[in-house]
Amino acid sequence: MKTRTKQYKQRVDAALATPKLQQALHQFGDAYLLAREKAFEGFDFEQLRADVAQMKDCVLVDRQQLQEQFIANAEAAGARVFLAKTAEDANRYIADLVRERGVRLVVKSKSMASEEIHLNRAIEKTGAKALETDLGEWIIQLAGQRPSHMVMPAIHMFKEEVAELFSKQTGREEPAEIEHLVQVAREQLRQGYLEADMGISGANLAIAETGGIALVTNEGNARLATTLPKIHVALVGIEKLVPTLEDAARVLQVLPRNATGQQLTSYVSWIRGAVPCDGKAKELHIVLLDNGRGALAESDKCRDALRCIKCGACANVCPVYQSVGGHVFGHIYIGAIGIILTAFYHGLDKAAELVRACIGCRACVSVCPSRIDLEGIILHLRETLGDEEGVGAAKSLVFRKVLRNRALFHTLLRTAAKLQKPVTRGERTIRHLPLFFNSLTEWRSLPAIADKPLRDTFAAIPQQIGKPQYTVAFFAGCLNDFVYPEMGESLVKVLNRLGVRVTFPKKQNCCGVPALYSGDRETATELARQNVEALLAGSPDFIVTTCPTCTMALQRDFVDQLKDNPAWAARAEELSAKTIDVARLIHQYLDAGDVLGEVAEKVTYHDSCHLKRGAGVWQEPRALLEQSGRELVEMAHADRCCGFGGSYSFSSHPEIARRILDDKLHDIEQSGATCVAMDCPGCLLQIAGGLDNRRSKVRARHTIELLAESVGKG
Amino acid sequence: MNETNLIRTFCDAAEAVGAEILRPAGSEQALGMIRELATGPVALPAFPSGERLGLAAGLAGLGIELLTGDLRAGAAAAALGITGVNFALAATGTLVLESTPEPIRLASTLPERHVALLDPKKIIPDLVAATPLLRQFHQQQPQNYLAYITGPSRTADIERVLTIGVHGPKELYILLLEGLSDDPLEM
Ligand code: SF4
Numbered sequence: 001m002k003t004r005t006k007q008y009k010q011r012v013d014a015a016l017a018t019p020k021l022q023q024a025l026h027q028f029g030d031a032y033l034l035a036r037e038k039a040f041e042g043f044d045f046e047q048l049r050a051d052v053a054q055m056k057d058c059v060l061v062d063r064q065q066l067q068e069q070f071i072a073n074a075e076a077a078g079a080r081v082f083l084a085k086t087a088e089d090a091n092r093y094i095a096d097l098v099r100e101r102g103v104r105l106v107v108k109s110k111s112m113a114s115e116e117i118h119l120n121r122a123i124e125k126t127g128a129k130a131l132e133t134d135l136g137e138w139i140i141q142l143a144g145q146r147p148s149h150m151v152m153p154a155i156h157m158f159k160e161e162v163a164e165l166f167s168k169q170t171g172r173e174e175p176a177e178i179e180h181l182v183q184v185a186r187e188q189l190r191q192g193y194l195e196a197d198m199g200i201s202g203a204n205l206a207i208a209e210t211g212g213i214a215l216v217t218n219e220g221n222a223r224l225a226t227t228l229p230k231i232h233v234a235l236v237g238i239e240k241l242v243p244t245l246e247d248a249a250r251v252l253q254v255l256p257r258n259a260t261g262q263q264l265t266s267y268v269s270w271i272r273g274a275v276p277c278d279g280k281a282k283e284l285h286i287v288l289l290d291n292g293r294g295a296l297a298e299s300d301k302c303r304d305a306l307r308c309i310k311c312g313a314c315a316n317v318c319p320v321y322q323s324v325g326g327h328v329f330g331h332i333y334i335g336a337i338g339i340i341l342t343a344f345y346h347g348l349d350k351a352a353e354l355v356r357a358c359i360g361c362r363a364c365v366s367v368c369p370s371r372i373d374l375e376g377i378i379l380h381l382r383e384t385l386g387d388e389e390g391v392g393a394a395k396s397l398v399f400r401k402v403l404r405n406r407a408l409f410h411t412l413l414r415t416a417a418k419l420q421k422p423v424t425r426g427e428r429t430i431r432h433l434p435l436f437f438n439s440l441t442e443w444r445s446l447p448a449i450a451d452k453p454l455r456d457t458f459a460a461i462p463q464q465i466g467k468p469q470y471t472v473a474f475f476a477g478c479l480n481d482f483v484y485p486e487m488g489e490s491l492v493k494v495l496n497r498l499g500v501r502v503t504f505p506k507k508q509n510c511c512g513v514p515a516l517y518s519g520d521r522e523t524a525t526e527l528a529r530q531n532v533e534a535l536l537a538g539s540p541d542f543i544v545t546t547c548p549t550c551t552m553a554l555q556r557d558f559v560d561q562l563k564d565n566p567a568w569a570a571r572a573e574e575l576s577a578k579t580i581d582v583a584r585l586i587h588q589y590l591d592a593g594d595v596l597g598e599v600a601e602k603v604t605y606h607d608s609c610h611l612k613r614g615a616g617v618w619q620e621p622r623a624l625l626e627q628s629g630r631e632l633v634e635m636a637h638a639d640r641c642c643g644f645g646g647s648y649s650f651s652s653h654p655e656i657a658r659r660i661l662d663d664k665l666h667d668i669e670q671s672g673a674t675c676v677a678m679d680c681p682g683c684l685l686q687i688a689g690g691l692d693n694r695r696s697k698v699r700a701r702h703t704i705e706l707l708a709e710s711v712g713k714g
Numbered sequence: 715m716n717e718t719n720l721i722r723t724f725c726d727a728a729e730a731v732g733a734e735i736l737r738p739a740g741s742e743q744a745l746g747m748i749r750e751l752a753t754g755p756v757a758l759p760a761f762p763s764g765e766r767l768g769l770a771a772g773l774a775g776l777g778i779e780l781l782t783g784d785l786r787a788g789a790a791a792a793a794l795g796i797t798g799v800n801f802a803l804a805a806t807g808t809l810v811l812e813s814t815p816e817p818i819r820l821a822s823t824l825p826e827r828h829v830a831l832l833d834p835k836k837i838i839p840d841l842v843a844a845t846p847l848l849r850q851f852h853q854q855q856p857q858n859y860l861a862y863i864t865g866p867s868r869t870a871d872i873e874r875v876l877t878i879g880v881h882g883p884k885e886l887y888i889l890l891l892e893g894l895s896d897d898p899l900e901m
Contacts, residue, residue: 077857133881136871139871152871157873159873178872182869182872186880186881189881209849210852212858218867218868219867219868219869219880219881219882221880223819227819227823228786245845246842246845248845249841249845262731263806263864264806264808266865266866267861267864267882269859269860269862270861270862274857275858276816276857277816278786
């Protein structure tokens with residue numbers, strides 16, 4: 001194992017052993033969602049974020065011209081503008097200024113860009129002192145740490161720790177009461193503004209139309225730091241450029257709402273040019289920072305990340321972030337966007353572990369106010385990393401030699417079904433695995449590979465159906481085929497009753513997601529071809545799925561993988577258009593009303609990440625369950641990831657997956673339901689395994705199985 | 715939205731973020747309210763509607779110690795800072811202060827209490843409606859420091875607990891007084 005990986009694993013373990021931190025981040029995540037919902041009441045979030053995304057995309061196209069316009073206007077207003085290509089350039093410019101002007105004290109308001117380039121270090125090398133004045137930043141400066149959140153830098157610290165730091169500073173015993181501590185900060189930092197020779201700020205917006213910047217803050221320190229000292233340096237990432245004041249307003253409408261659930265922050269300061277300061281004109285320097293942003297703009301697959309307005313929401317809702325915090329799941333920038341920015345601003349090597357730590361649940365994508373497909377970009381970075389560092393010798397051999405060769409892959413699975421006998425003792429679940437695999441069954445039982453896969457038994461399933469309304473091809477996916485073949489039988493039973501004939505194209509292979517998510521795009525593309533060929537063969541009306549991850553592969557990934565290949569692109573599109581998950585098929589195209597008999601059962605529903613946020617399906621299965629007479633009770637966080645994530649829970653991050661599963665099991669049990677339904681065999685493996693391990697009375701089922709039970713009664 | 719609704723929306727929103735709304739019947743009562751709040755010296759920068767109201771003379775007449783001039787030395791020692799308001803945003807309870815003159819910034823930032831005088835005629839709907847005015851400010855003057863102020867200073871940086879008054883004012887009073895000014899470009 002690489003030293004880098006080893007150190008990273010140690011940090012993960014340490015974070016997972018800090019329940020207090022996890023509890024704080026979980027509570028924060030809950031409170032955040034409520035506040036956010038309230039803040040957006042009466043607004044159309046989808047529309048707002050579409051507008052922001054569109055505006056930011058225009059900025060990307062016109063960036064050269066906008067930058068020139070901004071500089072010209074800023075200079076006309078008396079600012080000096082410096083273009084810093086790299087972090088070193090920016091640090092050198094500011095440090096030189098500090099030296100030349102004989103600055104002894106610099107007061108800083110919060111700036112992630114300054115964290116990004118380690119500006120404080122550069123300032124202190126000149127002999128001057130840099131004083132952070134944002135409360136959170138000051139706390140972590142005193143603690144000698146780095147921010148663990150972009151908006152709330154000290155979110156990982158507790159009041160007792162803060163009291164200790166402050167006591168050292170004041171030489172008094174400061175009680176650990178929040179209000180008191182805030183007052184201590186007020187008094188301690190006040191003198192700083194009055195004495196400082198230079199104030200440094202970031203900027204949330206740089207407006208080309210005016211040549212001015214805008215600062216979005218709550219504490220008031222930025223107002224003081226940009227008013228009292230005679231020199232003001234604003235360090236501004238070039239992605240903060242917006243064309244007009246209207247565009248600035250667009251960002252302001254979503255930024256505070258999405259960051260902290262505020263309608264607006266306490267202060268928005270619009271500063272243009274050399275404003276008056278102590279009877280003279282202020283000396284204003286604007287340092288426009290590139291540091292990798294230009295390269296990001298050039299990257300087809302990743303450039304959308306430049307739309308980011310740094311609201312921090314992608315971390316707030318992230319189950320991985322909530323489990324390990326920003327010091328582990330981040331470098332300087334944290335959370336989903338942090339992974340991407342780290343790769344471009346600090347190097348792919350610094351991002352390598354983080355790229356793999358994303359579980360792919362897309363919670364971030366659903367709240368991002370700039371509509372960035374964070375998961376898609378992270379996936380791409382994983383591929384790039386796969387090319388750079390390799391996918392891992394054993395894995396890549398499996399992908400190349402086994403997965404691509406369907407016959408071999410399936411023979412191996414059949415063999416495995418026989419070989420596992422000693423551990424399963426003839427049961428359908430595995431509670432203990434031998435030796436080093438043991439850690440995988442210590443927290444969840446695993447289902448055994450079925451004696452006979454669905455592909456072998458399918459032909460024998462009787463299909464009693466006269467003149468079918470539709471003929472559909474069933475894409476089972478590996479789990480449904482080899483682990484849960486009975487799910488396929490349920491599907492046939494229900495669909496037959498609704499007048500649909502089901503076929504099973506035998507040449508279907510793995511959807512390729514395990515390879516794709518591990519960074520082996522080549523194997524994934526080969527599998528895409530095999531499946532397009534197999535599934536379109538009989539010209540079915542639909543291709544129906546029971547696994548939303550497969551659905552995403554068929555609907556989205558295949559199209560992307562084959563789009564540059566004229567022989568395949570159109571067929572991939574056709575497959576994409578015909579693919580539908582079984583719940584939506586029944587709900588939208590068939591009438592299940594008379595067929596479903598009443599089952600008295602209290603059921604709760606778990607939204608699979610890829611079904612809800614990938615395919616947009618979440619109402620349909622709920623409606624079907626209610627049609628079957630079941631009482632539906634909602635669990636808390638129904639659409640939070642269960643921690644499966646395919647190989648995420650098996651090989652890359654089983655410890656984090658386990659922590660996320662614990663949260664899910666807790667929510668299920670709290671709901672009071674006796675059954676939890678879901679529409680994903682992966683989630684089922686994870687949740688059923690967890691419940692079994694706890695000896696829970698709650699049963700876990702795929703929705704199609706529950707519908708099959710009802711059909712039996714109808 | 716008509717004027718009454720704008721005022722109501724503004725007051726609700728401002729109170730929701732912790733500002734206090736005061737509605738004196740006339741200028742005399744307004745001065746009295748300020749005196750109640752002035753537990754020490756008052757930072758009073760120059761602004762047109764304040765001059766029209768005769769604030770300086772009125773407050774001095776009530777025996778209040780006034781700090782005027784550039785305020786760089788004085789404002790930190792003031793118990794209270796008084797400013798006008800150019801206009802306000804109903805939806806968010808926001809005050810917009812054209813604070814390019816440094817004393818306006820100091821009086822609204824350093825003291826623990828900030829009293830802002832607002833003519834209710836100058837309440838407009840929201841951020842979006844403010845943009846044309848923002849542009850006019852930028853066209854009027856070569857340099858600008860414009861401030862949107864929404865409630866008192868706040869932080870949630872320790873254990874995410876909302877705490878009021880970290881670096882800026884701990885208390886924000888909005889004094890609604892008719893007849894101050896109906897020009898949003900004027901404070
Ligand atoms: S990526 Fe989106 S959600 Fe994350 S910080 Fe940026 S704007 Fe916010």
